[in-house]
Amino acid sequence: MPVLLYRVDERLIHGQVVVGWGAQLRPDRYVIVDPGLVASEWEQDLYRLGAGDASVEFVDVEGAREALPAWESDPRGSIVLTRDIATMYELARGGTMEGAEVNLGGMHHGPDRMQVLTYLHLTPEDQLQLQKLSEEEGVTISARDLPGAHRVGLKALVG
Amino acid sequence: MISDLAALGMLGGVLALDATSVGQFMVSRPLVAGALAGSLLGDPTAGVLVGAVLELYLLVAFPSGGARFPEGATATVVAVAASTGVDGAGALPLAVAAGLLWGQVGGFSNTLQREVTSRFVPEPSSRSVGSARVNGAHLFAIALDFARGGVVTLTGAALARFAVAQLAPTWPMGPAGSWGLVLVGGAVSGGILLRSLGGFGRRGLLFAAGLIVGLFGARLL
Amino acid sequence: MTGPVGGAASTWTFLRSFLIQGSWNYHTMLGSGFAFAMLPALRDLHRDDPDALDAAVRRHLEHFNAHPYLSDLALGAAVRLEYDGADPDTVRRFKTAVRGPLGSIGDSLVWAAWLPAVSLAALALFWLGVPGGLSALFFVLVYNVGHIGLRVWGFRVGLTEGHAVASRLARVRFGVWTDRIRGGAALLLGVVAGAVLAGDQGLWAAGPPWAGVGAFTFGTGLIMGQRAWRPAAAAVVAAVVAIAIWGIR
Numbered sequence: 001m002p003v004l005l006y007r008v009d010e011r012l013i014h015g016q017v018v019v020g021w022g023a024q025l026r027p028d029r030y031v032i033v034d035p036g037l038v039a040s041e042w043e044q045d046l047y048r049l050g051a052g053d054a055s056v057e058f059v060d061v062e063g064a065r066e067a068l069p070a071w072e073s074d075p076r077g078s079i080v081l082t083r084d085i086a087t088m089y090e091l092a093r094g095g096t097m098e099g100a101e102v103n104l105g106g107m108h109h110g111p112d113r114m115q116v117l118t119y120l121h122l123t124p125e126d127q128l129q130l131q132k133l134s135e136e137e138g139v140t141i142s143a144r145d146l147p148g149a150h151r152v153g154l155k156a157l158v159g
Numbered sequence: 160m161i162s163d164l165a166a167l168g169m170l171g172g173v174l175a176l177d178a179t180s181v182g183q184f185m186v187s188r189p190l191v192a193g194a195l196a197g198s199l200l201g202d203p204t205a206g207v208l209v210g211a212v213l214e215l216y217l218l219v220a221f222p223s224g225g226a227r228f229p230e231g232a233t234a235t236v237v238a239v240a241a242s243t244g245v246d247g248a249g250a251l252p253l254a255v256a257a258g259l260l261w262g263q264v265g266g267f268s269n270t271l272q273r274e275v276t277s278r279f280v281p282e283p284s285s286r287s288v289g290s291a292r293v294n295g296a297h298l299f300a301i302a303l304d305f306a307r308g309g310v311v312t313l314t315g316a317a318l319a320r321f322a323v324a325q326l327a328p329t330w331p332m333g334p335a336g337s338w339g340l341v342l343v344g345g346a347v348s349g350g351i352l353l354r355s356l357g358g359f360g361r362r363g364l365l366f367a368a369g370l371i372v373g374l375f376g377a378r379l380l
Numbered sequence: 381m382t383g384p385v386g387g388a389a390s391t392w393t394f395l396r397s398f399l400i401q402g403s404w405n406y407h408t409m410l411g412s413g414f415a416f417a418m419l420p421a422l423r424d425l426h427r428d429d430p431d432a433l434d435a436a437v438r439r440h441l442e443h444f445n446a447h448p449y450l451s452d453l454a455l456g457a458a459v460r461l462e463y464d465g466a467d468p469d470t471v472r473r474f475k476t477a478v479r480g481p482l483g484s485i486g487d488s489l490v491w492a493a494w495l496p497a498v499s500l501a502a503l504a505l506f507w508l509g510v511p512g513g514l515s516a517l518f519f520v521l522v523y524n525v526g527h528i529g530l531r532v533w534g535f536r537v538g539l540t541e542g543h544a545v546a547s548r549l550a551r552v553r554f555g556v557w558t559d560r561i562r563g564g565a566a567l568l569l570g571v572v573a574g575a576v577l578a579g580d581q582g583l584w585a586a587g588p589p590w591a592g593v594g595a596f597t598f599g600t601g602l603i604m605g606q607r608a609w610r611p612a613a614a615a616v617v618a619a620v621v622a623i624a625i626w627g628i629r
Binding site (some may be wrong): 293343 | 406410412416434439491496502509513527569573574580593594597598599604609615
C-alpha cells in the first residue's frame with residue numbers, strides 16, 4: 001500500500017494528521033497537492049515544521065496526476081493531502097484514483113458552507129463533487145477526523 | 160456557610176477562566192486549586208490532600224480541545240468543599256467521587272458555553288463588524304465563562320456538601336481501605352501517562368530508577 | 381503618528397495574548413481571540429482611518445487555532461507583517477500555514493511533556509513529605525517560568541522574523557527538548573508511584589491487597605491507554621456510591 005491515505009483537510013499538516021493518522025500509518029512522506037504552495041518556499045518551510053521525520057513534497061495537480069502511478073508503486077508510503085474537495089476532484093478526474101478511498105478531515109465554517117459534522121462544513125458544490133467522485137471516478141468517500149473515530153459514509157454527507 | 164459558598168463560587172469562576180479563557184497559568188490544576196479552596200475554608204492541609212489525589216487522577220487530562228475529561232478545578236473545589244469539616248474515613252472517598260461526578264457537569268457546561276459563544280462571536284464575512292464589536296464580544300464571552308464556572312462550582316459545592324455530610328457518618332469502611340480505594344483509581348492514570356510518555360519499553364529504565372527513589376524516599380523521609 | 385514595531389502597542393498585543401482563548405468557539409476557534417489580541421497594534425497602525433481599522437480587524441477574525449502559548453509567535457509575526465505593510469493575502473497565508481505546526485509542537489511540548497513533568501515533580505515532593513502548600517507553590521512557579529518564557533520568546537521571534545519564522549523554529553529542535561522532558565517525566569512518575577506505594581498514607585499502608593490492586597490498575601492503564609480512564613473513574617464512583625449505600629442499610 002504505497003499511498004497510505006488520501007485526505008482532504010483544510011489545515012493540511014497538523015496534529016490530527018501527524019499524531020493521529022501518521023502514528024498509525026507511519027508514512028515516509030507527505031505529498032501536498034496545492035498549486036499555491038509550489039512556488040512559496042517560506043510557506044513550505046512552515047508546513048515542514050509539523051511533519052516530524054517524514055519528508056514533505058509540494059506539487060500542483062498536473063504534477064500529482066503524472067506522479068500518482070509512481071507513488072502507488074513506490075515502496076515508501078505516502079499520505080496525499082489536499083486543502084479542498086475541488087483539488088481532490090481534479091486529481092481523480094478520468095479514473096486516475098479508481099478503487100482508492102478519500103478521507104475527509106477538517107473543513108471549517110465559512111460562507112455558504114453547511115455543517116455536516118462537527119469538523120466538516122460543505123458547500124453544495126462540494127457535495128456535488130463528492131457524488132461525482134464516487135459515481136464517475138470510482139472513489140470511495142468517507143469522513144473521519146481521527147483513525148479511532150466513527151467513519152461516516154457518503155450518503156450521510158450529501159443526503 | 161452562605162458566605163463560604165459565595166467565596167467558593169468566586170474561586171470556581173476564577174479557576175474556570177484560568178483553564179481556557181484567561182492565561183492558562185494552570186492554577187486551575189487540582190493540586191493548586193485544592194490548596195486555594197482549602198485556604199479559603201480555613202483548612203489548607205485538607206484541601207491540598209484532596210487536590211493531590213485528584214491531580215493523580217487528572218494527570219492525563221490536558222486542556223486541549225474537547226471536554227472528554229472532568230473540569231479539574233470544578234471537581235477539586237467541589238471535593239474540597241464537601242470534605243472540609245466532615246469527620247470519618249468516608250469523607251475523602253465520598254468527596255473525590257462527588258468531585259469526579261461534578262467535574263463532568265463542569266465539562267458539559269464548558270461545551271455548552273462554547274456552543275453559545277459560537278452564536279454571538281463576530282463573523283469575518285460580515286461587513287458590519289468592527290473593532291468595538293470584536294472587543295465587546297470577546298470580553299462578554301470571558302464574563303460568561305466566569306459566571307458559568309462560578310454557578311457550576313457553587314451549585315456543586317452546596318449539593319456535594321449536603322450529600323457527603325449525610326453519607327459520611329454511616330460509611331462502613333476503615334481509613335486504610337478508604338485511602339486504598341481512592342488511590343487504585345488514580346493508579347490507572349499513572350499507567351496511561353507512562354504509555355503516553357513512550358511506554359515501558361522506551362521509558363522502563365527511567366521509570367524503574369524513579370520507583371526505587373520513591374520507595375526508599377517514602378520510607379526514609 | 382504610528383509607533384514603532386515592538387513599541388507600546390506591540391506590548392499591549394502581547395499582554396492581550398493571555399486572553400486569546402477567551403472566545404473559543406466552534407466557528408473560528410481562536411479567530412476572534414486573535415483579532416482581539418491584534419487590536420492594539422491595528423489601532424496604532426490605522427489610527428487615522430477607522431474604516432481601514434475595521435477592515436483589518438475583520439481579516440484577523442478568520443479561523444485560527446494553535447497552542448495558546450505558541451500563538452504568541454503567530455501574533456508577533458502578524459504584528460511585524462502588518463507594520464511592514466505586507467499585503468493581506470500574505471498575512472492570511474502565513475496564519476493558515478503556521479497554525480498547524482504551532483498546534484502540534486505546543487501540544488506535544490507543553491500539554492504532553494512540560495505540564496505532566498512539573499505536575500509530577502510537585503506530586504513527588506508532596507508524597508515524599510513536603511508540605512502541600514509548598515508543593516503547590518513550587519508547581520505554579522516552575523511551570524510558569526517555562527510558560528511565560530515560551531510566550532515571551534515566541535512573540536519576540538515573531539516580531540523579528542515575520543513570515544520567515546520557520547527557519548528559526550527549525551533550529552530550536554523542539555523534538556529533542558520534548559523527548560528530554562518526557563524522559564524526566566517518566567523518572568518522576570516512578571518516584572510518585574514508589575511514594576504512593578510505600579508512603580505513610582500509601583497503598584502498602586492500606587494493606588498489601590490494595591498494593592496488588594494498584595499494580596493491576598496501573599498495568600491496565602499502561603496497556604489500554606486513554607480508553608481506560610473513563611471506565612476506571614466510573615468504577616471508583618460506582619464503588620464509593622455502593623459502599624455508602626451499604627453503610628446506610
